[in-house]
Amino acid sequence: MFFDGVCGLCNSMVDWLIRADRHRHLYFSPLQGITAQEHGINLPADKDPDTLICYTSGKQYERSDAILHIVRRLGLPYSLLCIFVLIPRPVRNAMYNILAAKRYQIFGKKESCRLPSPEERQYFLP
Numbered sequence: 001m002f003f004d005g006v007c008g009l010c011n012s013m014v015d016w017l018i019r020a021d022r023h024r025h026l027y028f029s030p031l032q033g034i035t036a037q038e039h040g041i042n043l044p045a046d047k048d049p050d051t052l053i054c055y056t057s058g059k060q061y062e063r064s065d066a067i068l069h070i071v072r073r074l075g076l077p078y079s080l081l082c083i084f085v086l087i088p089r090p091v092r093n094a095m096y097n098i099l100a101a102k103r104y105q106i107f108g109k110k111e112s113c114r115l116p117s118p119e120e121r122q123y124f125l126p
C-alpha cells in the first residue's frame with residue numbers, strides 16, 4: 001500500500017491497518033519513497049500526493065478501489081465494508097476526493113515521512 005507519508009490521516013490509517021492485519025498481507029511504503037518510484041508511481045513535483053494506492057500481483061488500485069481492496073484482504077469483520085462496492089465508483093471517488101482535498105487541514109501534515117518503529121519495520125518498504 002502506497003500512502004502519503006506526511007499526511008496525518010494516512011499515517012493514522014497505517015497504524016490502524018498494522019493492528020487490523022492479523023494475517024500480515026499488507027506492506028506499506030510512502031508515495032514519496034523509492035519503492036513507489038520503482039513501481040512507476042510518479043508524483044508531480046508541484047503537487048501533494050492525493051491518492052492511496054494498493055499494488056498487488058501487478059495490478060494497481062487507487063482511491064476508493066484501493067480502500068475496498070485493502071479491507072477485503074483484512075477478512076471479517078472489516079471485509080463487510082466491501083458492501084460499498086455497490087456505490088458507483090464515480091460517487092465513491094467523489095467522496096474520497098473531498099476528504100483528500102481537506103485531509104491536511106483536518107488531520108495535519110508532518111514535516112517528513114513517517115519512520116516505522118522497530119516492531120513495525122518489517123511491514124515497511126523504502
